[in-house]
Amino acid sequence: MIIKILFLIIFPAYANVISKDRVETQSDCALTESLKEEIQKYQPVVDRIAHEILNGKFKGETYNSLLDFTDKFGARMVGSTNLENAIDFMLEEFKKQGLENVHGEKAEVTHWIRGVERASVLSPYEGNLPILGLGTSVGTPKKGLKAGVVVVESFDELKALPDSEVDGKIVVFVPKWESYGKTVIYRARGAVEAAKKGAVASLIRSITPFSIGSLHTGMQVYDDDVPKIPTASITVEDASRLLRLYRKNETITIKIRMDDYDAGKTTSRNTIGELVGSVYKNTSVVVVSGHLDSWDVGVGAMDDGGGSWISWKAVQYLKAMDLRPKRTIRAILWTGEEFGLLGAKAYETAHKSHEQEEFNFFIESDAGTFEPRGLDFTGNKEAECIFKEVLKLMTPINATEFDSPADGGPDVSWWMKRGFPGASLLNKGEKYFWYHHSAGDSMLVEDTVDLDRGTALFAAAAYVIADLSVDIPKTVTNLGN
Amino acid sequence: MIIKILFLIIFPAYANVISKDRVETQSDCALTESLKEEIQKYQPVVDRIAHEILNGKFKGETYNSLLDFTDKFGARMVGSTNLENAIDFMLEEFKKQGLENVHGEKAEVTHWIRGVERASVLSPYEGNLPILGLGTSVGTPKKGLKAGVVVVESFDELKALPDSEVDGKIVVFVPKWESYGKTVIYRARGAVEAAKKGAVASLIRSITPFSIGSLHTGMQVYDDDVPKIPTASITVEDASRLLRLYRKNETITIKIRMDDYDAGKTTSRNTIGELVGSVYKNTSVVVVSGHLDSWDVGVGAMDDGGGSWISWKAVQYLKAMDLRPKRTIRAILWTGEEFGLLGAKAYETAHKSHEQEEFNFFIESDAGTFEPRGLDFTGNKEAECIFKEVLKLMTPINATEFDSPADGGPDVSWWMKRGFPGASLLNKGEKYFWYHHSAGDSMLVEDTVDLDRGTALFAAAAYVIADLSVDIPKTVTNLGN
Numbered sequence: 001m002i003i004k005i006l007f008l009i010i011f012p013a014y015a016n017v018i019s020k021d022r023v024e025t026q027s028d029c030a031l032t033e034s035l036k037e038e039i040q041k042y043q044p045v046v047d048r049i050a051h052e053i054l055n056g057k058f059k060g061e062t063y064n065s066l067l068d069f070t071d072k073f074g075a076r077m078v079g080s081t082n083l084e085n086a087i088d089f090m091l092e093e094f095k096k097q098g099l100e101n102v103h104g105e106k107a108e109v110t111h112w113i114r115g116v117e118r119a120s121v122l123s124p125y126e127g128n129l130p131i132l133g134l135g136t137s138v139g140t141p142k143k144g145l146k147a148g149v150v151v152v153e154s155f156d157e158l159k160a161l162p163d164s165e166v167d168g169k170i171v172v173f174v175p176k177w178e179s180y181g182k183t184v185i186y187r188a189r190g191a192v193e194a195a196k197k198g199a200v201a202s203l204i205r206s207i208t209p210f211s212i213g214s215l216h217t218g219m220q221v222y223d224d225d226v227p228k229i230p231t232a233s234i235t236v237e238d239a240s241r242l243l244r245l246y247r248k249n250e251t252i253t254i255k256i257r258m259d260d261y262d263a264g265k266t267t268s269r270n271t272i273g274e275l276v277g278s279v280y281k282n283t284s285v286v287v288v289s290g291h292l293d294s295w296d297v298g299v300g301a302m303d304d305g306g307g308s309w310i311s312w313k314a315v316q317y318l319k320a321m322d323l324r325p326k327r328t329i330r331a332i333l334w335t336g337e338e339f340g341l342l343g344a345k346a347y348e349t350a351h352k353s354h355e356q357e358e359f360n361f362f363i364e365s366d367a368g369t370f371e372p373r374g375l376d377f378t379g380n381k382e383a384e385c386i387f388k389e390v391l392k393l394m395t396p397i398n399a400t401e402f403d404s405p406a407d408g409g410p411d412v413s414w415w416m417k418r419g420f421p422g423a424s425l426l427n428k429g430e431k432y433f434w435y436h437h438s439a440g441d442s443m444l445v446e447d448t449v450d451l452d453r454g455t456a457l458f459a460a461a462a463y464v465i466a467d468l469s470v471d472i473p474k475t476v477t478n479l480g481n
Numbered sequence: 482m483i484i485k486i487l488f489l490i491i492f493p494a495y496a497n498v499i500s501k502d503r504v505e506t507q508s509d510c511a512l513t514e515s516l517k518e519e520i521q522k523y524q525p526v527v528d529r530i531a532h533e534i535l536n537g538k539f540k541g542e543t544y545n546s547l548l549d550f551t552d553k554f555g556a557r558m559v560g561s562t563n564l565e566n567a568i569d570f571m572l573e574e575f576k577k578q579g580l581e582n583v584h585g586e587k588a589e590v591t592h593w594i595r596g597v598e599r600a601s602v603l604s605p606y607e608g609n610l611p612i613l614g615l616g617t618s619v620g621t622p623k624k625g626l627k628a629g630v631v632v633v634e635s636f637d638e639l640k641a642l643p644d645s646e647v648d649g650k651i652v653v654f655v656p657k658w659e660s661y662g663k664t665v666i667y668r669a670r671g672a673v674e675a676a677k678k679g680a681v682a683s684l685i686r687s688i689t690p691f692s693i694g695s696l697h698t699g700m701q702v703y704d705d706d707v708p709k710i711p712t713a714s715i716t717v718e719d720a721s722r723l724l725r726l727y728r729k730n731e732t733i734t735i736k737i738r739m740d741d742y743d744a745g746k747t748t749s750r751n752t753i754g755e756l757v758g759s760v761y762k763n764t765s766v767v768v769v770s771g772h773l774d775s776w777d778v779g780v781g782a783m784d785d786g787g788g789s790w791i792s793w794k795a796v797q798y799l800k801a802m803d804l805r806p807k808r809t810i811r812a813i814l815w816t817g818e819e820f821g822l823l824g825a826k827a828y829e830t831a832h833k834s835h836e837q838e839e840f841n842f843f844i845e846s847d848a849g850t851f852e853p854r855g856l857d858f859t860g861n862k863e864a865e866c867i868f869k870e871v872l873k874l875m876t877p878i879n880a881t882e883f884d885s886p887a888d889g890g891p892d893v894s895w896w897m898k899r900g901f902p903g904a905s906l907l908n909k910g911e912k913y914f915w916y917h918h919s920a921g922d923s924m925l926v927e928d929t930v931d932l933d934r935g936t937a938l939f940a941a942a943a944y945v946i947a948d949l950s951v952d953i954p955k956t957v958t959n960l961g962n
Contacts, residue, residue, distance in 0.1 A: 067725070070722075071722055071725050071726055071729075072605075072606070073606070074606050074608055074722075075608070082607075124553075125553070125554070125555050126563075127555055127556070130920065210693075211693070211921065211925070212691075212692070212693045212695040212915060212916060212919060212920070212921030213695055213778070213779065213919055213920025213921040213923075214693040214694055214695065214921075235920060236925065237779070237780075237920060237921065237923035237925060240923070240924070240925065241551075241552055241555075241780070241923070241924075244548070244552050245552055248552075297694070298694065298718070299718075299722070434693060435693060438693060438694055439611065439693070439694025439716060439718065440692065440693030440694040440695075440718065442694075442718035442721070442722070443718075443721070443722075444692070444717065444718060444721065
């Protein structure tokens, strides 16, 4: 998932909305008795959905299908032919599995190329220094660059140094791990802050709470008015050692070679398929989504294969069970998420003129598909009351926990931030960042039962919301984008 | 640690001794009352040792000293100048910290060079395939080699294939993880078994129960009469994917380039220092040891920095506490362990003519220095009874568990196998193989309190055994070596 903090950098206007603390809201709902009863009457259909997916004919299919897909395509970085091949494959797969109105919608995306990336420590010891360039990083000169090193634990520490101490150096950021949301700012902005002080490159401790010599990539953002310098992650192990050596006043010299470069813009597609509503077809749509693109290390099974699969498989299974709700449920596999929500942005632009009529509710999973606990939610108070009543139906999936706001759906956060209601998967994702954006993002992280439960939860929630007699209320503001 | 199975391959004569099952022995000891009382009288001195190391002036020193050492020297592969520099440094450090008769003893060792190592999958997908060559592997031709792939889960499966299906191919071994002792045979013997069938290279799933895209190296052994082919580890993630693709009848092609080579023999040294006994100087010595060499990935903080440090620091602290036992306690930091116990072997050869008189007891730690539970032991029944009584003294360190045989001391296993008594650290090492022989072997694995406890345990056990009125009984047989 792309993270809040990076989002804030790109779109500071939304800061007030997404920086609010996650709090359990009070239970002071005043639903009409008739609506409450209406929702409760969906219990048998939720039971059936749960049964068919957890123990019936769909049991295990979500995992097996994702396994086949990730084995076939592996990593799917935006801009790559491989991602476009995967999108072609998924458009065919959507059709094959009975989704309706299957099509791709174009999005202009970044095309960044990772070249050879090598580094070594020349002093005070001699050794290989494994690095993994950050998305959008420029390269070094062809022969590499060699420079003295400044190691800091924070931006404040960097800023306190005289420019003369940083000028011409490589800055190594070794922030303490607090949380992804707090620590990732060093990945997103390290290069800019280092370059402002005259640095020629920057390295960051991989943004993870746990490491077995693992490298974690991710996007970073340059400023137009600050020189662009090469930037990469190093392991937590190496970062800790460099920090200690620096604190002991050792003179550290590092050589870096990176052939990374920006290959300009290219076109990708959001992958779209529907279960068309029996009453409302192009109005009051419920979106269920994940992103199909991934980083180029690992195979993107967790980020966001799992989220994509529990979303589109939910639609497939509802169709196969002949459960067609009043409203359309639209499965979307976003493109370009990892490089700044590019697919979602293009989609919003294309649909903006009629979005109030078009969309009822936005669902995404992009924070892991570990054991489901429930759903987290963003929306106004009225909407929340309806949603909580719907969530009570999820007992057969053992996933009835409520939390707010929804923060596992970066692509759909566009709409939620502006007052559209939405939800994302609440799951036991404590180890999510162990694997995130690393070679560890593989099918070994995924579990077949957890994926069935996530799919059942998305299918049941989407079905009920799409079939209710009322729309989920929204209070849409028109924040610029 | 080098593992039992590899040991058995090199020295099958010891198979009957070291393959016996680990069993808790019966408590039918008949110690004389006077010896029992004598041992019990050591409680105050054990209490003092525990107090000084756990809470007194040595608290935290073992960790801090190991941290400084690993930060300074990093990886220490046998044959490297860096290891010899580290040995020079440790000889000085031993002297500085008051150890006596400090000296190095020469050992002829392997000098294997890891060159550039790269691989990629060419079909059915195109992608980088991270590899890490196995110790002693030969290289590929300079331009690399490209071949079709056979993937097997076991030697039996490989043997069942017609030679024509394997000839000219790369064999990828993807054994299920059972335990290190059981699974490591595929690392040790994969290249030989593959070459027997005509393969041109072999790859193995990293020998670990858990992975975040991590590569694990280790030694492998060629047979003289079988062609030597290049061999390397791949990640568990990639291995699983290749296995599945192979099972789906996909045609897999891999390209490998390895510039690794054997640079011939060179000389290294075991690092030795003593606390000379007040009564017996060169007879009835108690050896306390770990190995100083490491693999070239990670910094060897766990394997075997921790074991080395709890051993030699135990001797330093006893000296500093003015606790000089009747017998000499000899700290040995072995060299060349990772390439086949080379330092220990040389030491045995040099001391063989008078070993019966020279040695009383052998201690080593080389299976992690996580939270100590007690000591495991190898020796005859009489020796075991004395040892168990000594172990009861370790209550202030909360490490009184007994297990048998001792299996965390590969270097000293030479002597134990032949009837000398000995012990190794019993610790909560469940995650040992997560980090073993990988870039994850760093100071992040070590814990200052655990290291203090390990050091206190080794110091107290060595002191009491070295100071008793009786030698620990032995039944030495003269198995060849």
